[in-house]
Amino acid sequence: MSELKVTAIKEGTVIDHIPAGKGLKVIEILRLNRVNGGVLLLAANVSSGKLGRKDIVKVEGKFLSEEEVNKIALIAPNATVNIVRDYRVAEKFRVSIPDEIVGILRCPNPNCVSNHEYVRSRFHVEGREPLKLRCHYCERTIEGDEILGNL
Amino acid sequence: MDWKGRDVISIRDFSKEDIEFVLRVAERLENELNEKGSLDYARGKILATLFFEPSTRTRLSFESAMHRLGGSVIGFSSAASTSVKKGESLADTIKTVEQYSDVIVIRHPMEGAARLAAEVADIPVINAGDGSNQHPTQTLLDLYTIKRAFGKIDGLTIGLLGDLKYGRTVHSLAEALAFYDVELYLISPELLRMPKHIVDELREKGVKVHETTDLEGTIPELDVLYVTRIQRERFPDEEEYLKVKGSYRVNCELLKSAKESMKIMHPLPRVDEIHPEVDKSAHALYFRQVFSGVPVRMALLGLTLGVIE
Ligand SMILES: [Zn+2]
Numbered sequence: 489m490s491e492l493k494v495t496a497i498k499e500g501t502v503i504d505h506i507p508a509g510k511g512l513k514v515i516e517i518l519r520l521n522r523v524n525g526g527v528l529l530l531a532a533n534v535s536s537g538k539l540g541r542k543d544i545v546k547v548e549g550k551f552l553s554e555e556e557v558n559k560i561a562l563i564a565p566n567a568t569v570n571i572v573r574d575y576r577v578a579e580k581f582r583v584s585i586p587d588e589i590v591g592i593l594r595c596p597n598p599n600c601v602s603n604h605e606y607v608r609s610r611f612h613v614e615g616r617e618p619l620k621l622r623c624h625y626c627e628r629t630i631e632g633d634e635i636l637g638n639l
Numbered sequence: 640m641d642w643k644g645r646d647v648i649s650i651r652d653f654s655k656e657d658i659e660f661v662l663r664v665a666e667r668l669e670n671e672l673n674e675k676g677s678l679d680y681a682r683g684k685i686l687a688t689l690f691f692e693p694s695t696r697t698r699l700s701f702e703s704a705m706h707r708l709g710g711s712v713i714g715f716s717s718a719a720s721t722s723v724k725k726g727e728s729l730a731d732t733i734k735t736v737e738q739y740s741d742v743i744v745i746r747h748p749m750e751g752a753a754r755l756a757a758e759v760a761d762i763p764v765i766n767a768g769d770g771s772n773q774h775p776t777q778t779l780l781d782l783y784t785i786k787r788a789f790g791k792i793d794g795l796t797i798g799l800l801g802d803l804k805y806g807r808t809v810h811s812l813a814e815a816l817a818f819y820d821v822e823l824y825l826i827s828p829e830l831l832r833m834p835k836h837i838v839d840e841l842r843e844k845g846v847k848v849h850e851t852t853d854l855e856g857t858i859p860e861l862d863v864l865y866v867t868r869i870q871r872e873r874f875p876d877e878e879e880y881l882k883v884k885g886s887y888r889v890n891c892e893l894l895k896s897a898k899e900s901m902k903i904m905h906p907l908p909r910v911d912e913i914h915p916e917v918d919k920s921a922h923a924l925y926f927r928q929v930f931s932g933v934p935v936r937m938a939l940l941g942l943t944l945g946v947i948e
Contacts, residue, residue, distance in 0.1 A: 599748075626770070627751070
């Protein structure tokens with residue numbers, strides 16, 4: 489297996505084992521692409537023993553919290569997060585789905601108040617496998633592709 | 640559970656103990672009202688009724704409840720005449736209205752509007768219907784009506800008839816009945832069956848559920864027949880509506896095979912699901928059901944205002 493060499497970072501966060509093609513979405517959800525942020529690296533379509541193909545996101549000078557990173561569990565349930573300090577992995581964890589998903593998912597119900605008023609969307613996690621969310625406002629449940637389609 | 644300041648948004652927020660407590664307080668208030676004629680628990684308190692879409696019955700029921708408690712009422716019953724038309728946000732409307740009142744009752748065409756209002760307001764908010772989502776006071780008054788008529792809810796066999804697919808009322812009633820030891824018959828046209836996730840949930844909670852299209856065959860089993868209207872406006876297309884329109888009609892002929900004690904309920908308004916000849920029979924409970932809305936709403940207003948414990 490050939491390992492693509494991507495610039496190592498001195499300090500920051502590396503999110504590994506993102507399903508191929510979802511790396512950009514991860515960057516978007518975590519808002520890593522803002523100007524004045526640290527150097528951001530996306531390695532897309534990297535060979536991986538586990539996934540076949542995967543994406544990797546590295547962000548320099550930023551230590552993402554577990555909570556922040558858990559948001560991406562919706563699209564990358566197998567992602568791993570490495571906190572890098574002085575070129576070494578200081579901490580490593582798997583993402584997990586939080587009990588509440590706030591602000592990153594739009595409610596698919598067009599008549600839901602969260603799509604009309606100034607309010608952050610909010611979902612309660614009712615089931616993890618398969619993933620089932622309930623809108624805090626309209627109480628409608630969403631599952632599977634409907635979740636991915638509204639991220 | 641401390642009721643003072645509590646919001647009443649969704650029947651899903653209620654435990655069985657909460658429900659039982661409200662029903663007990665409602666019964667107490669109904670008896671007191673019968674004795675004294677009027678009460679003064681809420682004297683000096685103001686209810687604001689914010690009806691962003693018209694629903695005269697529900698509004699009158701809340702207003703009556705507040706007046707019976709000795710309080711007073713302000714409000715509007717159409718968004719057209721308010722600053723909402725000028726583009727004011729729901730949050731701003733709520734923040735403004737709470738300066739004038741002690742408790743808010745809201746009806747809004749959008750799902751989740753009552754929840755949002757409750758998050759914004761410091762005073763209690765009671766949901767009087769948010770789109771096709773929740774109408775918790777209706778469910779409580781339905782339970783209260785059953786309890787008053789039979790002295791209990793446990794042990795009854797209850798039939799839910801009509802539009803079980805789109806009917807908000809029957810969804811939350813079924814969910815609330817799952818707290819009790821009841822047997823449920825879900826009677827509807829094939830096209831309007833109760834959503835599978837609700838049926839599954841009922842079974843998981845140990846309710847004996849039967850799904851059927853056969854009203855005539857089911858009638859003899861029932862203690863309560865809860866009839867709902869098939870609502871044209873809920874249908875995505877007219878053709879589907881025409882297929883099921885007028886599927887069931889409850890008349891005296893049909894009721895010959897019912898238990899003598901069997902009661903018929905309906906959230907009203909009805910169209911042609913129940914023949915007017917049924918009104919005079921001992922089976923008709925639907926006008927009594929309308930009355931039940933008053934003590935139940937009195938209980939909720941009094942408890943959330945903190946003037947009744
Ligand atoms: Zn929603």
